[in-house]
Amino acid sequence: MSDTLIQELRRVLYVEDNPDIASIAKLALERLGGLEVCICSNAEEALGFVAKFKPDMILLDVMLPGMDGPALLQQLRNLDVCRGVPFVFLTAKAQASDVRRLKALGVADVIPKPFDPLTLADLLRKIWMRVRAD
Amino acid sequence: MKRVYLALACGLALLIAVAAVSLWLLNLLRAEYELSASITVAFQQTRALRNSVLELSSHPVERRAAVQVKSLAAGKLFEQSRQVVKSLKNFDSLVKSAERVVQAVAELEEAVAQSRDIAAAGKLVEDRAGELENLLVRELSGHQEIEQQNQSLAWLIIWITMFCILLILWSAQQIHDARSRERMAEEGRLKTSRALLNQERVYQTVVNNAHDAFISIDAEGKVIDWNRQAEAIFGWSRLEALGLLLGDMIIPEPYRAAHARGMRHYLETGEGPVLWKTVEIEAVRRDGTLIPVELTISPLVVDGITRFSAFLRDISARKQIERMKNEFVSVVSHELRTPLTAISGSLQLVSAGVMGPLPEEAQRLVMIAKDNSLRLVRLVNDMLDIERIESGVLQFEPSQIDVLELVDRAVLENGAYADRFGVNVVVEAVESPGTILFDRDRLLQVLSNLLSNASKFSSRSGTVRVRILSLVLSVRIEVIDEGSGIPAEFHDRIFGRFAQADSSDARQKEGTGLGLSICRAIMMRAGGKIGFESSLGNGSTFWIEVKKHDPDITDDPQKAES
Secondary structure (H helix, E strand, O other): OHHHHOOOOOEEEEEOOOHHHHHHHHHHHHHHOOOEEEEEOOHHHHHHHHHHHOOOEEEEEOOOOOOOHHHHHHHHHOOHHHOOOOEEEEEOOOOHHHHHHHHOOOOOEEEEOOOOOOOHHHHHHHHHHHHHHO | OHHHHHHHHHHHHHHHHHHHHHHHHHHHHHHHHHHHHHHHHHHHHHHHHHHHHHHHHHOOOOOHHHHHHHHHHHHHHHHHHHHHHHHOOOHHHHHHHHHHHHHHHHHHHHHHHOOOOHHHHHHHHHHHHHHHHHHHHHHHHHHHHHHHHHHHHHHHHHHHHHHHHHHHHHHHHHHHHHHHHHHHHHHHHHHHHHHHHHHHHHHHHHHHHOOOEEEEEEOOOEEEEEOHHHHHHHOOOHHHHOOOEHHHHOOOHHHHHHHHHHHHHHHHHOOOOOEOOEEEEEEEOOOOOEEEEEEEEEEEEEOOEEEEEEEEEEOHHHHHHHHHHHHHHHHHHHHHHHHHHHHHHHHHHHHOOOOOOOOHHHHHHHHHHHHHHHHHHHHHHHHHHHHHHHHOOOOOOEEEEEHHHHHHHHHHHHHHHHHHOOOEEEEEEOOOOOEEEEEHHHHHHHHHHHHHHHHHOOOOOOEEEEEEEEOOOEEEEEEEOOOOOOOHHHHHHOOOOOOOOOOOOHHHHHOOOOHHHHHHHHHHHOOOEEEEEEOOOOOEEEEEEEEEOOOOOOOOHHHHHO
């Protein structure tokens, strides 16, 4: 996997039920970050799309209709296509205790909402580099 | 008191005895008087007889009849006296003498009758009568002596009687006094018991009308008091509850052993860590449902008997409100942040020109909207912070902190902000301020807040100094600015919420007015201190003090709090 060190972050899957936030994130990451972004509005959609889209990184909202973020995380991890893919939570419940609890699930990072759309892509790349370096 | 009654009895007995003696003496006196009277009469008769005989000798014939009569009378009187005077000492000799007189008179009468020489017979009568007279006189003087003795006896009796009367009066007075004292004491007792009864009624009224349940138990844990609220909250009536073991009633199974242990421990050692403190605990109602209660237990020892009393408050409603508040905080956290994310995100993208350039005026308006949306985000964050710190939801995670390193970090993080105001930040540190035990992120938050305030309110190209002082037990960090200072009338409100000195000050837009309020909440919760000195025109010094950390001391209060 020596080529993974130089592999760039290109494709990001974002599971978010709020269409406004989803479109802002998509705009910011695509226009400013030059990333390819796939938005899924719930867990089922994400589980259906993930194999087709083959993301380099998956962003998860915590509160989702039906299956929530942490539950979806467990489901996705079991898939072959997600092996080695870093997960990042984006959450409005960003109290220290929540962040700790989410990090304990083994995700690469937790980004509190509201996020800065101008620096979001850079932030994801930093996380990507850190995970790759490990 | 016994002695007084004894004295009274003695007095009465003596008085009765004296009365009896007096009666006897009176009798005796009367008899004696009569006797004396008889003797006197006898004496007079005898003298009369003698005189008659003397007259007879001078007028023998004429007085014959008279002598006869008189001698008869004398004999008769004497007979009469004899009846009375039998008790006389010299009765026999008196009688004999009297008989001899009678005999002599008889002889005289005979001599007169036979017209013999009466001189010898008269002389005989005279002599005999003289003898009798002498005897009688002697007898009389003897009786005078007795009379005198009796008189002294009478005086004695009078004195004794007076003494008895005094004794009786004295004991009566004593008894009366004692009685009235007793009555007064009885009245006092009555008054006291009435007062006690009233007190008991006041106590019962207070206890029964208390808003909280009031329960008392004895040293065995049996219920001895149970007010109306206790009836209402727990479902047992007072009569049902009295005498039951509290442990079997309202204490949930898991706490029963601890309850018994705690009571035993107190009875043995006099120590009770939960006593006199307000504790929150769960209690069971009669129907088995659990309710949260807040209670304060206090022991009371009266006459060596220990009892425990507790006021219990059903805090279900408060707990419900707390839950609702927490939920509200959570909802605000999520529901406000979600639209704010969308608004601020959109505005940031638009204002950054991601969607292409905007007309100048539109760009200005979008910038205003963006700045205010970001301010709103800060406001929500600060509001949540302060609620969580004050409600204790926020857990502090103390760790060992190198003060110097932390201050440098805070200054570094604040660097960009200070630059905006053209402010130079200088750190003045002692050589080794040492380490402290504190929640690193929270202390950083406090320092950042103080630094940003200092930067914001400094004059352009001014200097903000951060001074670190090592005190005996604590480390003091001072943030000193050269700004316009804080007006005195604002000093009291400086740590309040939404507090800003001058609302017309354009710089207020930078903050939420919650920064110092959060700082204080953090310092209070973590056992530190915060304060300031300032005067208008001379800048301000905000300081915090945190206890030094000594790794050798294990029972550090902050560690204990964590």
